[in-house]
Amino acid sequence: MFFNLISTKPLKAFSGFIKRRSDQTLRDAVWSLWGEIILADLKNINIMQSQNNQPRVIIIGGGFAGLELAKKLRGTIFDVILFDKQNFHTFQPLLYQVATGGLRIESIAYPFRKIFRKSKNVAFRMEEVMAVHPSRNQIVTASDRLSYDYLVVATGSQSNFFNFTPVQKMLMPLKNSRDALHLRSFILQNFEKANVSADEELREELINVAIVGGGPTGVELAGAIAEMKKYVFPQDFPQMDVEQMRIILFEAAPKLLGPMSEEASEHALKYLKEFGVEVHLNSMVDDYDGKVLKTKDGEVLRTNTVIWTAGVKGAFPDGFPKHCVAPAHRLKVDQFNRLEGFANIYALGDAAAMVDEGLPKGHPMLATVALQQARNLAQNLVKQIKNKSPQPFEYKDKGTMATIGRNRAVVDLPRWKFQGKLAWFVWIFVHIFSLIGFRNKLAALWDWAYNFFTYDRAVQLIITPFERSKNVPHVDSEKTRKQEKVTTE
Numbered sequence: 281m282f283f284n285l286i287s288t289k290p291l292k293a294f295s296g297f298i299k300r301r302s303d304q305t306l307r308d309a310v311w312s313l314w315g316e317i318i319l320a321d322l323k324n325i326n327i328m329q330s331q332n333n334q335p336r337v338i339i340i341g342g343g344f345a346g347l348e349l350a351k352k353l354r355g356t357i358f359d360v361i362l363f364d365k366q367n368f369h370t371f372q373p374l375l376y377q378v379a380t381g382g383l384r385i386e387s388i389a390y391p392f393r394k395i396f397r398k399s400k401n402v403a404f405r406m407e408e409v410m411a412v413h414p415s416r417n418q419i420v421t422a423s424d425r426l427s428y429d430y431l432v433v434a435t436g437s438q439s440n441f442f443n444f445t446p447v448q449k450m451l452m453p454l455k456n457s458r459d460a461l462h463l464r465s466f467i468l469q470n471f472e473k474a475n476v477s478a479d480e481e482l483r484e485e486l487i488n489v490a491i492v493g494g495g496p497t498g499v500e501l502a503g504a505i506a507e508m509k510k511y512v513f514p515q516d517f518p519q520m521d522v523e524q525m526r527i528i529l530f531e532a533a534p535k536l537l538g539p540m541s542e543e544a545s546e547h548a549l550k551y552l553k554e555f556g557v558e559v560h561l562n563s564m565v566d567d568y569d570g571k572v573l574k575t576k577d578g579e580v581l582r583t584n585t586v587i588w589t590a591g592v593k594g595a596f597p598d599g600f601p602k603h604c605v606a607p608a609h610r611l612k613v614d615q616f617n618r619l620e621g622f623a624n625i626y627a628l629g630d631a632a633a634m635v636d637e638g639l640p641k642g643h644p645m646l647a648t649v650a651l652q653q654a655r656n657l658a659q660n661l662v663k664q665i666k667n668k669s670p671q672p673f674e675y676k677d678k679g680t681m682a683t684i685g686r687n688r689a690v691v692d693l694p695r696w697k698f699q700g701k702l703a704w705f706v707w708i709f710v711h712i713f714s715l716i717g718f719r720n721k722l723a724a725l726w727d728w729a730y731n732f733f734t735y736d737r738a739v740q741l742i743i744t745p746f747e748r749s750k751n752v753p754h755v756d757s758e759k760t761r762k763q764e765k766v767t768t769e
């Protein structure tokens with residue numbers, strides 16, 4: 281560790297040491313001085329390098345990209361520090377299963393510390409990185425400033441509410457574990473309230489669900505909620521006329537599952553209709569006041585629950601120059617995932633836009649892209665240390681899939697597209713296989729088997745009731761930043 285001795289705080293600490301010297305033993309006083317220097321300057325002084333002079337890699341974000349990179353750098357020459365706001369990795373593709381009671385959150389989340397228990401060169405810190413100082417090679421958290429040799433930004437994405445930002449508190453996004461648990465509570469709470477309400481209009485408002493956005497998340501969520509309407513709610517609320525519940529999916533484009541094939545899109549539409557979901561294509565949501573949703577084509581729906589899956593944009597800490605930011609608020613990177621204009625900063629996954637002629641918006645925001653970029657960067661960092669040429673990133677599309685309720689899914693492989701029951705089994709197998717940890721795989725398999733054979737849902741608990749009026753803005757970092765008043769320059 282090297283400290284910036286230009287600061288005057290160590291001198292003040294030293295004068296304190298001299299004053300107290302008379303009533304302390306020399307050894308205690310030396311330790312006291314050392315402690316005071318560290319404490320006095322913890323917030324201001326640069327902690328330059330790792331103690332053993334290994335090149336330090338700071339990874340911000342332990343999602344698909346950041347976690348994979350940290351895993352691949354285990355046992356290498358690098359001193360790796362992985363930062364995340366949460367102490368666990370979330371398998372986002374199954375969030376909708378948590379939101380609809382099909383899986384417990386513990387099955388799709390895994391603590392970072394468990395993963396890196398035996399890794400000597402990888403440390404984890406549960407802290408939000410608030411800002412980056414590229415000119416000083418530093419990152420800033422609420423408690424610390426830390427220097428890096430290489431910085432990797434893998435902070436993912438956040439919901440993009442577009443012109444609905446002013447009313448975003450009233451919308452239910454699905455981007456993280458907190459959102460999924462809120463949504464599960466909200467749907468169940470609304471049914472409980474409707475069950476005891478004599479007001480017909482209010483009941484309608486409480487049980488109807490609107491989903492905005494017909495991409496994979498919107499389609500999967502609509503299918504899962506329709507399954508609850510068909511199999512779960514009639515058993516749990518026998519006094520209610522559950523048939524009155526409307527589930528409406530609004531999509532502004534002329535087809536569902538935009539990035540997937542025509543076959544996939546048509547089958548998804550057919551499956552959703554069979555389940556009783558009302559699908560409105562070419563339909564733009566225009567207004568929502570917390571009770572009534574209106575579309576540009578004149579549709580009016582009374583509902584308390586509007587699930588927002590209509591858009592995402594990149595998320596990253598403050599401090600990057602404007603020229604680094606690409607459309608959709610992602611960081612512009614070259615074919616080695618290196619940030620434009622910087623030799624030692626990289627961005628991966630959803631936060632990064634590798635723009636070229638064929639990809640004007642960068643790669644799609646997919647877990648597979650994030651994982652592949654992380655693996656390529658891990659190899660390139662090691663190559664760089666050995667003075668070898670880095671390998672440009674090339675995305676290998678291994679296919680996409682989406683499931684719509686029990687027994688129905690659509691799968692697009694590069695050379696084969698199929699739908700129905702086989703696709704559903706493939707979907708189950710791929711997702712079980714992809715979960716981290718044997719316990720999580722087993723727990724998910726158990727819950728799915730339970731749901732399948734009983735036509736029920738494994739998890740229907742309202743642990744922390746969701747209060748929309750207390751809903752914090754989705755981008756919680758903005759709030760934290762204001763509170764902490766972090767000076768970035």
Ligand SMILES: Cc1cc2nc3c(=O)[nH]c(=O)nc-3n(C[C@H](O)[C@H](O)[C@H](O)COP(=O)(O)OP(=O)(O)OC[C@H]3O[C@@H](n4cnc5c(N)ncnc54)[C@H](O)[C@@H]3O)c2cc1C
Binds near residue numbers: 373455650
């Ligand atoms: C509901 C849903 C379903 C999806 N389904 C699929 C699917 O079926 N197939 C598919 O391929 N993709 C799917 N995706 C997309 C996929 O999950 C993302 O593309 C992928 O997670 C991107 O990985 P990432 O590492 O870039 O970011 P993320 O996985 O989002 O990870 C970002 C991490 O950074 C942390 N973080 C953010 N900011 C900070 C900060 N300032 N300081 C510290 N930590 C920070 C976050 O806590 C998070 O852990 C889905 C996404 C969602 C939301």
